[in-house]
Amino acid sequence: MKKIRLGILGATRGLSYGMSAKKCGLPVDLVAVCDNFSPLIEKVRERLPALGLEPEYFSDFTEMLNKADIDVVAIANSANDHARFSIAALNAGKHVLSELLPVQTPAEAVALVEAVERSGKVYYYAENYCYRPGILEAARLFREGVIGDLIYAEANFVNDLAARWHLLTRGIRNHWRNYVPSTYYCTHSIGPMVFALREHPVRVTGFEVPNQEFMREHGARCGCAAIEIMQLANGVPLRSTHGNLRRSWETSMRLVGTKGSLEACHDSVVFYYPSGDCASPFEGRQMPIRPVDGIPDSVFQDEVAMQLAIFLGQILNEPQLRQYDIDVYQALDMALPGIMAYRSIVNGNTPVAIPDFREKSIREEYRHDNICTDPGVASGAELLPSHSFGEITVPDSIYEKEAALLKESMEKHFKLGFY
Numbered sequence: 001m002k003k004i005r006l007g008i009l010g011a012t013r014g015l016s017y018g019m020s021a022k023k024c025g026l027p028v029d030l031v032a033v034c035d036n037f038s039p040l041i042e043k044v045r046e047r048l049p050a051l052g053l054e055p056e057y058f059s060d061f062t063e064m065l066n067k068a069d070i071d072v073v074a075i076a077n078s079a080n081d082h083a084r085f086s087i088a089a090l091n092a093g094k095h096v097l098s099e100l101l102p103v104q105t106p107a108e109a110v111a112l113v114e115a116v117e118r119s120g121k122v123y124y125y126a127e128n129y130c131y132r133p134g135i136l137e138a139a140r141l142f143r144e145g146v147i148g149d150l151i152y153a154e155a156n157f158v159n160d161l162a163a164r165w166h167l168l169t170r171g172i173r174n175h176w177r178n179y180v181p182s183t184y185y186c187t188h189s190i191g192p193m194v195f196a197l198r199e200h201p202v203r204v205t206g207f208e209v210p211n212q213e214f215m216r217e218h219g220a221r222c223g224c225a226a227i228e229i230m231q232l233a234n235g236v237p238l239r240s241t242h243g244n245l246r247r248s249w250e251t252s253m254r255l256v257g258t259k260g261s262l263e264a265c266h267d268s269v270v271f272y273y274p275s276g277d278c279a280s281p282f283e284g285r286q287m288p289i290r291p292v293d294g295i296p297d298s299v300f301q302d303e304v305a306m307q308l309a310i311f312l313g314q315i316l317n318e319p320q321l322r323q324y325d326i327d328v329y330q331a332l333d334m335a336l337p338g339i340m341a342y343r344s345i346v347n348g349n350t351p352v353a354i355p356d357f358r359e360k361s362i363r364e365e366y367r368h369d370n371i372c373t374d375p376g377v378a379s380g381a382e383l384l385p386s387h388s389f390g391e392i393t394v395p396d397s398i399y400e401k402e403a404a405l406l407k408e409s410m411e412k413h414f415k416l417g418f419y
């Protein structure tokens, strides 16, 4: 079988897809890498041949699209700048794997949905937290009916990145992580719930945890975490909490039903159910994590290889891999609640509708809606402040310090993939 030819935009996390290509069990080769940060590309170019990888290098995405012979593209540049590159790739007849997040505004969401529909190509959203073994098993138990009908769900994603901020933001004042709103990076917590329930949340109310010194001293000008309270069309409430909070990394999801509840974290699930004993009314049973149909054991523990297998499986029409797909509509079910929650926050925590762009009639209302915190996309009344509790000012000296730390780290501890 002819190998699928992979190109990558963004040589940090994006490079992981190239490095996992050999492990994913499907025929794919990394043939092109695009990144416009030359110190990074120099290191990548030096080190990849030792892994048997010798792609062509580009600093301009359009040039990669026009010149490299690629079938699929992994879009893994700045998280708030994916839509225009995904759309360009789809228009050029490429299948797209998008890293987080799919879009920054409703206008981009409408344009992306329509580009996917027009192209007939696969668009896959790489929300890796849906594939954590505990989350996958909880989703499967829920669909098997173990807890009955859903009455409430909640999920957390906590990742205090303060100590690594210089590696991530390079001391760039206008790096997306320094100005996107607290609600934006929401799909690690909302994603697993949407993936398990396969439902579209219809409205959201947002809350912001204010900007804190431990983030501000590294250059972040936004709130440090956020909470979204959502509702499904049948009234069931969902709660998501995510961001930089002072604890170690956490991913967790709780699904509460009429017969019991499932509590999942990275690699385990506990099923709680009524015991019938009034002295000790609930029992908790640790559930075994079963092998995942259609996904070889060899990739089950390597989430990047697994995502690549699921993405390529859609292209190659592998029926068993279809059940794990996250298409453009589900990507937006996961991401739009965060985008709309910020509007709720700046409007005094009032509920805001979450559009469902499966409905063509709804698209017109949002086609020109560019409201966001990115001055490159919004201006005037559409440009929202990055922090709802008042503008945060950060002196240049902070960004200079972070840039110096990055330089030192790249010299001493450079790691391919996500350094």
Ligand SMILES: NC(=O)c1ccc[n+]([C@@H]2O[C@H](COP(=O)([O-])OP(=O)(O)OC[C@H]3O[C@@H](n4cnc5c(N)ncnc54)[C@H](O)[C@@H]3O)[C@@H](O)[C@H]2O)c1
Binding pocket: 009, 010, 011, 012, 013, 014, 034, 035, 036, 037, 040, 059, 060, 061, 075, 076, 077, 078, 079, 099, 100, 101, 126, 128, 168, 169, 176
């Ligand atoms: N799934 C996960 O667990 C996870 C973890 C970390 C990051 N991510 C995602 O990975 C992606 C990269 O994250 P990051 O923090 O490294 O982002 P980043 O903004 O630092 O950019 C990543 C790379 O893309 C390059 N780049 C940006 N714009 C470009 C352009 N127009 N042309 C060429 N190159 C460009 C940058 O030089 C950088 O090397 C994001 O989408 C992020 O959401 C996902």
